[in-house]
Amino acid sequence: MARESALTRLVKGIRREPRDVRADLAVFPPVDAQALAADMKLDRLAHQRGAAGEPPADAVGPDEVEIRIAERVEDERRRGHGILLEQLRVADERLANLDFEGRFAEIRQAAPAALSEFRAEAATGRDELNSLRRKLREHEDAKAAFKREHRLTRPPHPPTTGAQTLKYGLVAVLLVVETLVNGSFLAKGSELGLLGGTTEALAFSMLNVVGSFLFGRLGHPQLIHRGVFHKLVGLVSLTAWLAAAVALNLALAHYREVAGETLAEGGGAVIQRLATDPAGLNDLKSWLFFAIGFLFSAVAYIDGYATVDPYPGFGDIQRRLDATHEAYIGRKQDLIDRLLEVRDDYVQSLEDANRDLSIRRAEYDQILATRARLVRLFDQHQGHLQQVYARLLALYREPNRRARATPAPAGFAEVPVLARLAVEDEVPDISAEAAAIRARVSEAQALLVEEVAAIHREFDAAVAGYHQIDDVVGEGRDGAAA
Structure with missing residues (x-):
């Protein structure tokens, strides 16, 4: 259960694939100037006002229809600005949902814990093998004592x-x-x-x-x-x-x-x-x-x-020794297989956590690119609205000129430039934060790689330790434990 608790903290929030956060060109749909002009009935208003000599030739500044046109374009810009702010809010939420700080904390805590739990697993197996080896040593000592007592120099020959x-x-x-x-x-x-x-x-x-x-x-x-x-x-x-x-x-x-x-x-x-x-x-x-x-x-x-065996009781001692030895060897292999399984589970979990960081970092970069793209798209949308504004003015002024009996105002030859919204101030610069996150992701991934290597080393050391139990408790010349 302890092993699962350490690994669960690593794999619980893993992202298998990055989410698509690209900004679509259709975020800010284009405005149809012809449709807008028809909706505002600019052609009828132009003929009516031109026939009436409105605006007067000496008029300075936009007339009421041009003001309405500017207001209508401004409404479209405010609508686009609202879309931009909503998209930026969604992007910020996605950045927050990546929860890099939480993942970093989980890795710092769980990765070393996984290594400690693997060591505990190996130590438990070593203790069990030591107990089995002591039993085997007792049988070896009994065999050696039997040979000394009965002055036997040959090995036993029980039939297979x-x-x-x-x-x-x-x-x-x-x-x-x-x-x-x-x-x-x-x-x-x-x-x-x-x-x-x-x-x-x-x-x-x-x-x-x-x-x-x-x-x-x-x-x-x-x-x-x-x-x-x-x-x-x-x-x-x-x-x-x-x-x-x-x-x-x-x-x-x-x-x-x-x-x-x-x-x-x-x-x-x-x-x-x-x-x-x-x-x-x-x-x-x-x-x-x-x-x-x-x-x-x-x-x-x-x-x-x-x-x-020709000598009474010698074969029985050897059979008991062989049975104990087979039990010891079999259990040792089982414990090694168990360690191999645990090692593979740990390594897979750590590698999944490493891949998760790569996915999160890629998604993080993608969200930042989306934020920048949204700003560019809105800037392009403002340029498009300036063109729509110029087109609407033309659709009003040309029929007005044709319907007039007096000269058109001098301002009809000019297209005012609408003020643009500076959205850069609304999108904070997080380049320094992004660089810090990338550095910490690389640091966390290096830690995971090192933990994987450490688990492999612990596995090799544990297996070597299991085999060293035989070296530490060897056999003497007469079969007794050395």
Whole structure:
């Protein structure tokens, strides 16, 4: 939320495109002298007054009709002046709406705040990584202590995930194959035929294959252990497996022969034969049956032993260390990705703020140009009104001359010059203010560029800091944290 508050102050008032503030030529529409003359009925008045000898030949100054003409032109000029003042007011409002001072203040406050918030984001990630690295170091220390305690100099060799999958798959294949092989032998002595033989074979196979696998996985590694008690446990486990594998497969071979002779008392007969003459198999196929079963048992035993590190407990320590290391590396990458996302957000916001200043400055210059253009257009409009005034006088004086019986006044040969409004005094000179604003815009943009560069540097430093956690907490020669 804090990050959004800093950036919101920068992007809230961004102008995506400059507004069109150009002054149109139609701001001061031209005055049609002919239409104005018709409206004032100058032709009729000229004939009437000329026929009456008005104004008299010795008249000095404008007559009443010429005064009305001057007043009408003056009305048009006042109307144009009002339009000019309204347009200038709109331009001043647009200048005020640019709010450069507000934007400068937001940039001075929010841009450094954005950098501080980015540093806080990086520091939070660094603290989290330090915590994860301490956990990883504890597992590294546990591994190093285990190696020292058991005088191990080699690295652990736990099977990979792919190798584990193959080994467990081999157990499943052995289980299925032995079930099918045993089922074909035992089907002859089963009331249910192949289905019954397969069911009995599955029970024997579970004991033979799965049991041997567990003996190999749990018991045999104890033989490698440096402790005498563990070695004794491993030796007992190996002896127990050999006895169980031989007994189970002999029992299965005897059961095949007994089931072929008498179905009802097959189990008791097998126990009696094992007690009196365990090696007394009468059929070569029974010995083959025994050999296949024992072979499957031995393969399952070896396969079970191969699913773990040869030294008991060493593989478990390594797996926990690997899991912690993967969690640490994965989280570090997540934090770097997060920093990258935050950096891009900050940089984009700062660049948008920079572009916004350019747009505002362009609009500011455009408004100033519009103000100057409005003044020029009004000055041109005043010149146009002087021409209209001269034309209206001509449209009055020429018919008056033609209708007169006496000479026209000498003033008819002259066209008075109407006084112009000096609007420059109404438009204050803000060139110095404009130069100051342009300078401050350049200064603010330089600050934004520097903040962008600073965020890039902070990102590089943060990523380097994340990686330095591994350098600071390295590993010694025996795997312990240095």
